[in-house]
Amino acid sequence: MSNTVLVTGGAGYIGSHAVLALLQNGKNVVVLDNLSNSLRAALDHVENICGKRPVFVEGDIRDSALLDQVFSEHAIEAVFHFAGLKAVGESVREPEKYYDNNVAGTLTLLKTMNQHGVFNFVFSSSATVYGCPSEMPISEETKVERPTNPYGRTKLIIEDMLRDFSDADERWNIALLRYFNPIGAHESGLLGEHPQGIPNNLLPYISQVAIGTLKELKVFGNDHPTPDGTGIRDYIHVVDLVEGHLKALDFICEHKGLHTWNLGTGTGYSVIEIIDSFEQVTGQNIPYSFTERRAGDVAESWSNPAKAKVEMNWVASRTLEDMIRDTWRWQSNYPAGYASTPTPTH
Numbered sequence: 001m002s003n004t005v006l007v008t009g010g011a012g013y014i015g016s017h018a019v020l021a022l023l024q025n026g027k028n029v030v031v032l033d034n035l036s037n038s039l040r041a042a043l044d045h046v047e048n049i050c051g052k053r054p055v056f057v058e059g060d061i062r063d064s065a066l067l068d069q070v071f072s073e074h075a076i077e078a079v080f081h082f083a084g085l086k087a088v089g090e091s092v093r094e095p096e097k098y099y100d101n102n103v104a105g106t107l108t109l110l111k112t113m114n115q116h117g118v119f120n121f122v123f124s125s126s127a128t129v130y131g132c133p134s135e136m137p138i139s140e141e142t143k144v145e146r147p148t149n150p151y152g153r154t155k156l157i158i159e160d161m162l163r164d165f166s167d168a169d170e171r172w173n174i175a176l177l178r179y180f181n182p183i184g185a186h187e188s189g190l191l192g193e194h195p196q197g198i199p200n201n202l203l204p205y206i207s208q209v210a211i212g213t214l215k216e217l218k219v220f221g222n223d224h225p226t227p228d229g230t231g232i233r234d235y236i237h238v239v240d241l242v243e244g245h246l247k248a249l250d251f252i253c254e255h256k257g258l259h260t261w262n263l264g265t266g267t268g269y270s271v272i273e274i275i276d277s278f279e280q281v282t283g284q285n286i287p288y289s290f291t292e293r294r295a296g297d298v299a300e301s302w303s304n305p306a307k308a309k310v311e312m313n314w315v316a317s318r319t320l321e322d323m324i325r326d327t328w329r330w331q332s333n334y335p336a337g338y339a340s341t342p343t344p345t346h
């Protein structure tokens with residue numbers, strides 16, 4: 001078997017951390033990214049950390065001729081598939097864009113893999129496929145429900161598609177990784193999240209308030225049925241998350257078929273708890289006010305990550321303090337993400 005992994009979306013937030021981890025683990029990496037939500041500079045930072053660089057192909061997963069060329073030129077063993085659009089609000093306004101990019105793009109990728117005899121596939125799914133579960137924590141046994149928005153439905157459709165492919169052809173080895181809430185940054189302070197425009201997620205938003213780019217945090221709802229009324233989520237360090245991908249790849253190469261794992265810590269924190277911890281860890285003040293709940297937001301969501309521990313010997317080891325400290329280190333080094341003039345202070 002070759003030693004090369006194709007990472008779609010490898011210039012993005014999670015993808016760039018996965019590229020680093022793969023290179024550090026002795027893999028060759030080919031990145032395919034259309035840079036619709038990322039900058040090539042992320043890969044320069046990967047090289048600064050580990051002294052190695054992936055092959056970079058700028059292009060789109062919907063371009064079957066380009067995919068054909070990539071698979072012809074490189075002896076690819078497996079695909080980590082991060083490429084996708086992920087903004088929930090935008091998916092409500094422009095569902096066609098999401099079905100085209102995420103669903104049609106993934107189908108094009110799978111068809112090309114099949115043509116080239118590559119069947120190891122690790123997919124970035126999401127806890128959003130559980131819809132509004134009535135019981136916490138969420139295990140892989142929890143019934144998958146209709147996700148509350150088009151973005152989530154693209155994830156569920158892709159999961160179903162992968163299940164059908166696996167049922168029809170036993171050569172497919174597939175990991176469905178259902179992420180909870182990835183946050184944090186590489187501990188070097190050189191690699192992190194580079195949101196374009198106003199961030200959609202809590203931690204990038206808070207850290208931009210702390211750095212002074214945004215004025216105040218709007219907390220969506222203080223009337224959820226939770227102890228302090230704000231939403232509860234299971235935050236997971238991005239480096240723990242990508243370690244889960246490497247374990248998943250090893251696992252599917254040894255245990256054929258399709259496997260599903262939650263990647264979370266098993267602990268939920270409310271928005272208020274996150275703000276308090278951020279203030280404590282960083283010493284920064286975070287002004288905030290409450291606003292209406294967002295349509296489709298569930299009150300609470302946290303994982304039971306036991307299956308990943310039992311089957312792949314994977315656990316998330318980094319604490320909330322680690323996640324916040326690493327986010328803040330990255331944010332203070334690169335206030336405008338990869339577009340910043342580098343001024344590392346840590």
Ligand SMILES: NC(=O)c1ccc[n+]([C@@H]2O[C@H](COP(=O)([O-])OP(=O)(O)OC[C@H]3O[C@@H](n4cnc5c(N)ncnc54)[C@H](O)[C@@H]3O)[C@@H](O)[C@H]2O)c1
Nearest residue numbers: 009012013014033034035036037038060061083084124126
């Ligand atoms: N970040 C999260 O909170 C979260 C949670 C659950 C699941 N996910 C999933 O994980 C994956 C990675 O998320 P991320 O946070 O790193 O997002 P990101 O936007 O930083 O990375 C996605 C990358 O894919 C690229 N891309 C998008 N469409 C493409 C296409 N058609 N062809 C080629 N490249 C394309 C973008 O340019 C970007 O670099 C996504 O599939 C996302 O849905 C993310």
